[in-house]
Amino acid sequence: MRILDDVYDTDQDFDMCPQRTVNGSEDCLYLGLFSRPWDVRSSTAATKRPVLVVFYGGGFIQGGASFTLPPSSYPVLNASTLNDYVVIYSNYRVNAFGFLPGRAVKESPISDLNPGLLDQQFVLKWVQRYIHHFGGDPHNVTIWGQSAGGGSVVAQVLANGRGRQPKLFSKALASSPFWPKTYAYDAPEAEAIYEHLTNLTGCANATETLACLKAVDVQTIRDANLIISESQKYTTSTFTWGPVIDGEFLFDTLTEAVASDSLQTELVFGMYNTHEGENFVPPGFRSLNMTNGLNSSIPSFHQWLVGFLPRLSSEEIRLVESKYYPPVGRSETLDLYNSTYVRAGLIYRDVVLACPAYWIASAARTAGYAGEYTISPAQHASDTIYWNQVNSIQQTDELIYQGYAGAFASFFQTGDPNAHKLTNSSQPGVPMLQSTGDEFVVTDTGFETAELVLLKERCDFWKSIGERVPV
Template sequence: MSCDQPVTEEVGSSRTPLTKVYSVFPQFHTLIFLALGVLATANAPIVDLGYAQYQGSVDTATNTTSFLGIRYAAPPLGNLRWAAPQPPPIMSGVQPALTQPNECYQAPLGNASTNPFESISLSKRTVSQSEDCLFLNVYTPGSVVVATPSGGLPVVVYIHGGGYISGAASLYNGADLIVESNYGVITVVLQYRLGLFGFLAGEAVKEGGTPNAGLLDQNYAFQWVQAYISHFGGDPAKVTIWGQSAGAGSVIQHVVAHGGNTQPPLFRAVMTSSTFLASQYNYNDRIPEILYSMVVNGTNCGSSSDSLSCVRAADVNTLQTLNSNINLDGFYGMLTFVPVVDGTFIVERPTVTLSKGRLNGNYLLAVVNTHEGNILVDQSTTLDVADFIRTIYPNFGPAQITGAAMMYQNMGSNVDQANLVMGESMFVCPTYYMLDAFGEQSWKGEFAIPPGLHGVDVGEYFTSYSDGPVYDNSQFITSFSNSFMAMAMFETPDHRYASGDITPSWKTWQHGFTEMIFNKTSEGVPRVYTSKTDMDLLERCTYWRNVSAYSAQ
């Protein structure tokens, strides 16, 4: 990140812009950061990446070092809109890696009652939104960074969630994971193009650019890790990729990328928290082409002989308005700009590749929440389950609608049924598809702390996230978070490296369909135990898998 980018000072829960002060008095950088208790002096570690030198900061409270806002690719501006990421520019001098990077442009969830194609509002952001957002944050143990040409610490690369339309690296403090691992890992938190900017598809985009630009950004960040993480003391042969929600959906995409045969390999293990697999159409199918036409018309490019070049030249504010409005006009809780089958990076629907057992990565830890679908369903909906299924899966015919509806018709109210359809078809069942594909090298967990809603588990491992842990119990947090960190360090969650870990012995999922349940008693005491997968649930997942050609999964 260059010195002239906006910098903010955190004061309690809000931040005060310091851009004007810094632009006029750049020599105030060091004084102000020292006043904030952040080590930003000449003895803070500097890492030379060849194309740039970055100076991090030491947090003496956690005994970690952070490098914030490292460019891993060129700014995706102008002709690089909807193009594959390119190498970062060469920058002279030492770049201060002290402040959170710009986040990629954000968009809201759908809020319409009918469009097949209460919105969760975007929380107030503390960093600027920009197209120039291809940055990552690196966190290392201790105050000294030692390059390791060979060997080094395991690396956790975290992909944020947000439905492919929102989220940012600034929301996640990678130091949390380092402390929980007993200083046994290095953490990388990456950003990628979102919404219209990251997932615009269509024939014209395929011919003149690339669909799935956001996924290619992630892949490029993985390549950056392979090339540079040894400079921070990490081992590129010991990389685990981990994502939550759309971040976990992204993990699926990388597992099946290049038909499950990415060469050279970019990671050895994968972890998913609330796997999200939306309808993934071919890049030139009806719905992606409709979305492309909406963008073309919204930028007044309909009469252009080269519509993509015209859209690339559009004002960013116009594009961001379209990004927000198109998403908001989608059906309640649904997402419009999501990954597609592009024929190159993603060569076929993910369920097809998974069914062939062709996988990138060797080990899987998959965790879901008890009630994944609820937040994406209008809890006052009057749609019966058949109409709900017809709306979220517009390619379903009468046979698929009837078959799916019959599975849920005796499972509570129409809202209860819609919650289950959403949660199982898009989150829970894709998790089992992954578990089945990884076989004896996969483990399954469930976060069951009430209310068990989608996303409430994040604060149990990123303990400084948002409002903190929903269940602030140190014994539980140790049990839950250590399972992930053990996976990253030892290729199995069944490794006890910290005292006080109350987790019983993990068994692989295929060992009797065994799962680890993370819950608490009515008295508020942690309860972590093994359980068997519900066979009725697996039968419903078999149905969803059998109709995946119609759901486009």
């Protein structure tokens, strides 16, 4: 395609990568981009625009970058005419196609661990090489994602400019970053996933199991993916597919990197939702009646906790149950909780979502920002209504839309969520985490700030035992 002369219809669907039951194609590695109107003929180095690369969520098991109009996250760009940046959406491989662990993969000279993350990195390299043709500035790149997209942001932050990896961006925003336990590629838990896949696909007895897997029909892999994912949903892994420590792209865990103060991204914004951990814990915790062997009792909670974190010592489990997450407790924006369901949800939220957001923000080289979305039900993805797709709430609740989506847009454009602040002086801006210790709080009546005391204490605890989570 010649940019000046041809017209290309972007309002169309492209294949996602293979997932779920019959969805997707292996021919799926593409990207799409959009921006405000722009004329390539008048573009100069001085007029190059910031670039935003977005990674989709889906638990590392599903998701896609379909490019129908209006595109995802358009409400953020549209929050103010002050913002003018280029947005890129790209596919990356998921489930076994993108995150198959195991020693056999590592030892293969023609295979890679974490190919889903390498797909994302390839897009960032493409940006460095080509985005100037579309009016973008390769020296002003932000990455963003929600859920596993946020977890992808965590992974890219871990790699960015560290070890033998290039520096590809300077800003990162992680919304509810799903960062599941990150095992070494050859840990028993990782090898068990590889073996499970070979068993389900008829490759267990093959001389070369990896070669057998590559020759298996795509549909067979899809079917096996679903079985493996569901078999782990409420046990030790919750979701099975995800990043592993491979010694090349990822060579240390998040807690190790934060403890060593070695992350290299300048500006980082981490968000989480108050009750989002409750989406991922057993529903039996809601009632005294048994559901799949669990109920709201203290023994059921203990049973789940030991299963969720099997590497912790009995003393560490005791500290979790008595000091950090007692049966009756509170958090920054929860004055009181007294239910097993909320208690377990807080643990899961902190370990997998909130602490990863807090850690990468606190480890930013220049400035970090942390925020909490509290508007009921404040569960996983509740906040996307204000920024993902065009809808009526962005007009009926203009204050939250402009203050929340507007802060995101300002961060993408300038690196400062307050530089293009759209709310009046009665509404607080986003505090810098390192200098204040405070978080930005999105409420149903506006915005507040809260001192991060309990979350910091709990995240510090998880960081101190991160090797045994592992996270």
